[in-house]
Amino acid sequence: MPKDVTDVICPFCGTLCDDVVVTVSDDNKTILSVKNACAIGAEKFNHQRLPGRVKRPRMRQPDGTYKEVSYDEAIDWTAKMLVKSRKTLMYGWASTSCQAMSIGHEIAEKVGGIVDNCATVCHGSSLIAIEDVGVPSCTLGEVKNRADRVIFWGCNPAHAHPRHMSRYSIFPRGFFTVKGHKGRKIYCVDCRYTDTAKCADTFIQVQQGFDYELLDAFRTAARGEALPDTVGGVPKEKIYEVVEELKGGRFGIIFFGMGLTHTMGRNHNIDEAICLTRDMNDFTKFVIMAMRGHWNVTGSGQVLGWQYGFPYAVDLSRRDQARHQTGETTSVDLLNRNEVEACFYIATDPGAHFPINAMISSSKKPTVTIDPHINCTTEISDVHIPVAMVGVEVGGCAYRMDNVPIETRKVVEPPEGMLTDEEVLTKINNRVDELLAKGGA
Amino acid sequence: MANKITLNLITCRTIQQGVGMEAGKTSKKYFDACTIIHMHPEDFKKLGAWKNTNVKVTSSVGSVIVKAVETREDLVPGLAHIPMGPWANRIVPAYTFSTGEPCFKGFPVDVEVATNERIMGAIEVVQDACGLIRK
Numbered sequence: 404m405p406k407d408v409t410d411v412i413c414p415f416c417g418t419l420c421d422d423v424v425v426t427v428s429d430d431n432k433t434i435l436s437v438k439n440a441c442a443i444g445a446e447k448f449n450h451q452r453l454p455g456r457v458k459r460p461r462m463r464q465p466d467g468t469y470k471e472v473s474y475d476e477a478i479d480w481t482a483k484m485l486v487k488s489r490k491t492l493m494y495g496w497a498s499t500s501c502q503a504m505s506i507g508h509e510i511a512e513k514v515g516g517i518v519d520n521c522a523t524v525c526h527g528s529s530l531i532a533i534e535d536v537g538v539p540s541c542t543l544g545e546v547k548n549r550a551d552r553v554i555f556w557g558c559n560p561a562h563a564h565p566r567h568m569s570r571y572s573i574f575p576r577g578f579f580t581v582k583g584h585k586g587r588k589i590y591c592v593d594c595r596y597t598d599t600a601k602c603a604d605t606f607i608q609v610q611q612g613f614d615y616e617l618l619d620a621f622r623t624a625a626r627g628e629a630l631p632d633t634v635g636g637v638p639k640e641k642i643y644e645v646v647e648e649l650k651g652g653r654f655g656i657i658f659f660g661m662g663l664t665h666t667m668g669r670n671h672n673i674d675e676a677i678c679l680t681r682d683m684n685d686f687t688k689f690v691i692m693a694m695r696g697h698w699n700v701t702g703s704g705q706v707l708g709w710q711y712g713f714p715y716a717v718d719l720s721r722r723d724q725a726r727h728q729t730g731e732t733t734s735v736d737l738l739n740r741n742e743v744e745a746c747f748y749i750a751t752d753p754g755a756h757f758p759i760n761a762m763i764s765s766s767k768k769p770t771v772t773i774d775p776h777i778n779c780t781t782e783i784s785d786v787h788i789p790v791a792m793v794g795v796e797v798g799g800c801a802y803r804m805d806n807v808p809i810e811t812r813k814v815v816e817p818p819e820g821m822l823t824d825e826e827v828l829t830k831i832n833n834r835v836d837e838l839l840a841k842g843g844a
Numbered sequence: 845m846a847n848k849i850t851l852n853l854i855t856c857r858t859i860q861q862g863v864g865m866e867a868g869k870t871s872k873k874y875f876d877a878c879t880i881i882h883m884h885p886e887d888f889k890k891l892g893a894w895k896n897t898n899v900k901v902t903s904s905v906g907s908v909i910v911k912a913v914e915t916r917e918d919l920v921p922g923l924a925h926i927p928m929g930p931w932a933n934r935i936v937p938a939y940t941f942s943t944g945e946p947c948f949k950g951f952p953v954d955v956e957v958a959t960n961e962r963i964m965g966a967i968e969v970v971q972d973a974c975g976l977i978r979k
């Protein structure tokens with residue numbers, strides 16, 4: 404008889420919804436239906452049973468086609484590549500567990516790799532700003548229970564974190580927010596009238612690329628200083644009005660996303676947003692949170708942080724010391740400058756999400772991709788090692804966008820004989836040890 | 845006579861892109877969600893194009909063929925949006941200003957009608973640029 408697995412953690416976005424119910428077949432092999440998840444989350448689970456899934460590693464042949472090989476063969480090839488290369492880019496990690504990451508970092512230390520995660524093209528700017536000025540933040544539970552002024556700045560949770568608004572930020576009733584949506588004032592600042600803006604009480608349309616100026620104007624208004632007639636396309640009256648409303652709240656939060664990190668100004672935009680948050684604390688309680696997108700990218704930052712002191716782009720090529728310098732050790736810059744000798748991608752798809760010039764550089768290097776499915780990166784790699792889906796076919800620890808660790812659950816069995824990220828990385832690690840003991844590849 | 849117009853381009857996630865991605869990078873859902881450029885009605889007029897025509901979008905680093913559609917999430921005239929993915933990334937400048945972050949949002953592109961040009965598949969669009977397609 405099919406059975407329900409409850410309290411499943413969704414493995415797609417940084418919201419890490421923990422109330423998903425998945426119905427699985429009697430033999431624990433197939434997902435039959437998914438409840439509570441949003442459209443993207445449900446699709447992630449459903450992908451598990453799609454036909455045509457690759458079940459064994461594949462190696463590219465001289466004629467461009469792929470041939471199935473054994474796990475041992477693929478692992479041996481990978482270990483040799485890692486040992487031979489003096490500088491390997493080891494990028495990804497956002498869709499895997501913290502346990503797998505730590506094994507990956509062990510390998511990186513031995514072979515002198517550069518470990519980087521998706522933050523590099525996502526919230527990397529935010530991490531730079533946080534290193535510079537700190538971050539007054541909170542957990543999503545506090546948002547649900549306390550926040551009565553909520554600002555979405557350059558983020559669109561209606562599309563990117565579909566259940567964020569219903570679970571935490573707009574609609575839920577909490578301990579001090581018993582009226583739910585009615586008791587909250589919602590603001591959206593964006594260059595487009597997004598679906599999130601449609602849920603807001605006030606929409607502030609900023610001219611694309613003028614977020615820094617507008618944030619600065621908010622700070623100026625909060626201090627009661629004079630403003631020019633418009634800033635970034637927004638009339639000054641509106642800025643003063645919004646700032647007064649924000650001051651009148653008991654607990655305010657700014658959620659920000661790629662609208663700030665990807666536009667001109669990058670880390671300086673976030674810097675300014677954090678400083679606005681600090682200024683607002685002269686009047687009421689105010690906090691700020693990055694809308695971390697890719698599932699466990701926060702976890703990768705955590706594990707790297709406590710092991711090496713930097714949350715992304717950690718260069719271990721000197722083995723006994725970790726270095727981090729944005730623009731130097733960040734993936735896209737390394738590829739742009741053609742500085743790495745090999746690429747090792749795991750649990751992400753740079754082929755689809757890096758600018759093409761970076762991927763053209765990558766495609767000229769020996770490349771291994773570890774990912775459950777065929778994607779744009781696997782098809783420009785020399786070796787593709789398929790693995791079980793973390794959070795669906797194997798458990799492991801993942802961090803939510805507010806830095807809360809959550810132990811994810813295994814829902815179904817992976818296809819027969821399929822290894823997990825942890826197993827593959829452990830085998831590569833052991834093989835690297837053997838090769839190094841012999842004095843190289 | 846169709847013209848060439850210059851727009852400010854941003855690339856963002858859409859829920860359709862997210863669903864498509866999880867359905868599989870080679871799925872039709874992904875293709876349909878990401879091979880489009882959202883444009884304002886006024887820009888359609890300036891371009892002299894109908895909705896749902898293929899256009900060629902060119903930036904400082906390259907060009908890509910996508911389908912021009914009218915947006916549901918309102919844009920201002922002069923601003924256009926291609927959902928993130930390998931098509932958008934064919935034209936995203938890789939320069940990072942030493943921040944690690946390429947210019948995913950806010951770069952100028954030229955748009956011109958390309959009715960008879962074919963839109964490439966997700967893997968093809970990457971392999972083609974990397975010179976991995978054997979003719």
Ligand code: SF4
Pocket residue numbers: 413414415416417418419420439440441442443444445564565566567
């Ligand atoms: S909001 Fe995010 S975590 Fe929650 S179900 Fe949707 S994709 Fe999954």
